[in-house]
Amino acid sequence: MAIDPITVEVLRSALPAITNEMSHVLRRTSYNMMIYEVGDYCCSILDTEGNLISQNAGGVSHFVSDLGVVIRDGVERIKDFAPGDVVITNHQRVCGQHLNNICVYTPFFFEGKLRGFAVIRAHWIDVGGFSTGFGGAAATDPWLEGLQLNQLRIYRAGVPDEGLLQVISDNIRQPESSMGDLRAQIASCNLGVKRLEELCTKYGLATVFESIAQIFTETEARCRKVIAEFQDGRFEYESFFDDSASKVDGPIRIKATVTVAGDQMTIDLSECSKQRNSVINGRTLAGPYIAYKALTRPLDPVNEGSFKALDVILPEGTFMMAQYPAPMASWSVALPTVVDVILAALAPAQPARTPAAHKGVMGDSITFFGDDPKTGRRFVVQSIEGGGWGGRSYEDGPSATVTVCQGDVRNSPIEALEQRFPIVIEQRAFRPDSGGAGEYRGGLGLDIRVRNLVPGRWNIAQTGRKRFPAWGLWGGRQGGGSDRLLKLPHETEWTAVDTNWHQVPPGTRVAIQSGGGGGWGDPMKRELESVRQDVLKGMVSAQAAERDYGVVVKVQQSHGVTIDAQVDFAATKEVRQNRQAAAAAAQPA
Numbered sequence: 001m002a003i004d005p006i007t008v009e010v011l012r013s014a015l016p017a018i019t020n021e022m023s024h025v026l027r028r029t030s031y032n033m034m035i036y037e038v039g040d041y042c043c044s045i046l047d048t049e050g051n052l053i054s055q056n057a058g059g060v061s062h063f064v065s066d067l068g069v070v071i072r073d074g075v076e077r078i079k080d081f082a083p084g085d086v087v088i089t090n091h092q093r094v095c096g097q098h099l100n101n102i103c104v105y106t107p108f109f110f111e112g113k114l115r116g117f118a119v120i121r122a123h124w125i126d127v128g129g130f131s132t133g134f135g136g137a138a139a140t141d142p143w144l145e146g147l148q149l150n151q152l153r154i155y156r157a158g159v160p161d162e163g164l165l166q167v168i169s170d171n172i173r174q175p176e177s178s179m180g181d182l183r184a185q186i187a188s189c190n191l192g193v194k195r196l197e198e199l200c201t202k203y204g205l206a207t208v209f210e211s212i213a214q215i216f217t218e219t220e221a222r223c224r225k226v227i228a229e230f231q232d233g234r235f236e237y238e239s240f241f242d243d244s245a246s247k248v249d250g251p252i253r254i255k256a257t258v259t260v261a262g263d264q265m266t267i268d269l270s271e272c273s274k275q276r277n278s279v280i281n282g283r284t285l286a287g288p289y290i291a292y293k294a295l296t297r298p299l300d301p302v303n304e305g306s307f308k309a310l311d312v313i314l315p316e317g318t319f320m321m322a323q324y325p326a327p328m329a330s331w332s333v334a335l336p337t338v339v340d341v342i343l344a345a346l347a348p349a350q351p352a353r354t355p356a357a358h359k360g361v362m363g364d365s366i367t368f369f370g371d372d373p374k375t376g377r378r379f380v381v382q383s384i385e386g387g388g389w390g391g392r393s394y395e396d397g398p399s400a401t402v403t404v405c406q407g408d409v410r411n412s413p414i415e416a417l418e419q420r421f422p423i424v425i426e427q428r429a430f431r432p433d434s435g436g437a438g439e440y441r442g443g444l445g446l447d448i449r450v451r452n453l454v455p456g457r458w459n460i461a462q463t464g465r466k467r468f469p470a471w472g473l474w475g476g477r478q479g480g481g482s483d484r485l486l487k488l489p490h491e492t493e494w495t496a497v498d499t500n501w502h503q504v505p506p507g508t509r510v511a512i513q514s515g516g517g518g519g520w521g522d523p524m525k526r527e528l529e530s531v532r533q534d535v536l537k538g539m540v541s542a543q544a545a546e547r548d549y550g551v552v553v554k555v556q557q558s559h560g561v562t563i564d565a566q567v568d569f570a571a572t573k574e575v576r577q578n579r580q581a582a583a584a585a586a587q588p589a
Helices: 005-031 067-077 162-168 175-203 205-227 286-295 335-349 414-420 527-535 542-547 570-586
Strands: 043-045 052-055 085-090 102-109 115-123 152-158 233-241 251-259 264-268 310-313 365-372 375-386 423-430 446-452 454-458 483-487 498-504 509-513 552-556 561-567
Touching: 005 043, 005 052, 005 115, 005 175, 005 205, 043 067, 043 175, 067 085, 067 102, 067 115, 102 175, 115 175, 115 205, 152 414, 162 175, 175 205, 205 264, 251 335, 264 286, 286 310, 286 335, 365 446, 365 509, 375 414, 375 509, 414 423, 454 483, 454 509, 498 561, 527 552, 527 561, 542 552
Parallel strands: 264 310
Antiparallel strands: 043 052, 043 115, 085 102, 085 152, 102 115, 233 251, 251 264, 365 375, 365 454, 423 446, 446 509, 454 498, 483 509, 552 561
16 A cells, blocks of 8 residues: 655654754753764664664764664664663774764664664763873774773663763763763653654554655655766776874875766775774775765755665775774764765766865864863863865855864854863964865865963874865865964964874963865956955955966055955956966967
């Protein structure tokens, strides 16, 4: 009997609504700014085979591909799930991420049988070891990074395992925060289970799950329709990325070979570097999944059908599918560059859909921690900062935006940081000239200056795109690279640094400079008014306007502030004509 299409549409909205409500409860009840302010988490519903039924809107993108393996592993190992159970896990053998990303899930029973799970993965500020903030890069194996929790039932049929909970609490530096986050995750998962029970009671179990299968099928069809619009063929691109092993082993090679055949896409990452002698390793399909979702139906709710038309080749032993116990504390740092490489490979197949590269690294963050002498309490300052995205065929790239892998993650407000922690944010500003030149300019990176008021430790490791900045497309130029700088109280000059757990005295200043996006198209085709506006707003200097765009802009300033900018049309015409003549002369006969 055919399913009522109206019921399918109701459930198509109702299922994501459950995970969105879970997200709302998690934000309202968590203790940790990385959850309630930054949004570094995802809330999901999966069936017993690990198929993704729904995920909250804005959930962290690079979590979307990895929850099914957690559930399949849990079902295989835990044979006697009961209502009221709560399982916690972060073990890298299955989860393949840094240990701060804690998965908590609860089983959904209906009519006496296990039907699915409500799952939340969220970033805790500490799980022992070197895990404080994003500091696990100092670890050389998972045991140094922190607590490894391997499919542990912390509640059995609604009864807490107090001994196990005490062990977890005793091994965390900020147990009030992390155990509070745990309670928030449990409450949100329980809400998800309750809403699923209500839905199945109202519509019937068979109707709900038949509708889910129909939604999967229709989602797959929509994605296949988009792929069919791409040019068929085999496309390649490669770039490089630095890690702590680069000085000995050379940079990480990231190469994507993408094959489009009708309405099916294959992303082959087998020629990427092998697993590294560094913490850059992971076990994840997140890179290809995010690129594929961005190219097909980026704004549609995500479910298992979203990826049915995608095949991924990612062999064991590569740095993105490393074998445990490879250190994985910085598992996600290179993933935005992986996405950029896949998109760049597909640029010839769909030029109008493909942007230039963005900042390409998940390493632009504020992380400072220590003991506050006024309160006698430990603290961890955390904020994820944005950078520039690549220009695209119709507009400039966004500025100061987190990566494509981070969903709706946002930075922490200056007021909230300064109110809660002993720091001063002296500056959070655009970096002029950091956006790659192009007909459509790359977005700008940020220059953030922070001063700590008490002794403590900074995590200020360099990002892997400092030497390999965002590239442009179709004649667009690369964006500005990133950097990490430090100035001790007695120093007058900034020094480039590359370290975590860096002990500093009060009054130390740190500069976190994020990269800009690449430009799209020939800079000489950029509209003169757009260049003038960029100079007027301080996004492009007058010198860069002439150097990169061939546009001569006369600037009027007052007290060091630009108050007017006008294009010198005669001088601009001469500059551009001279460059065109020089380019023509350089062409082979």
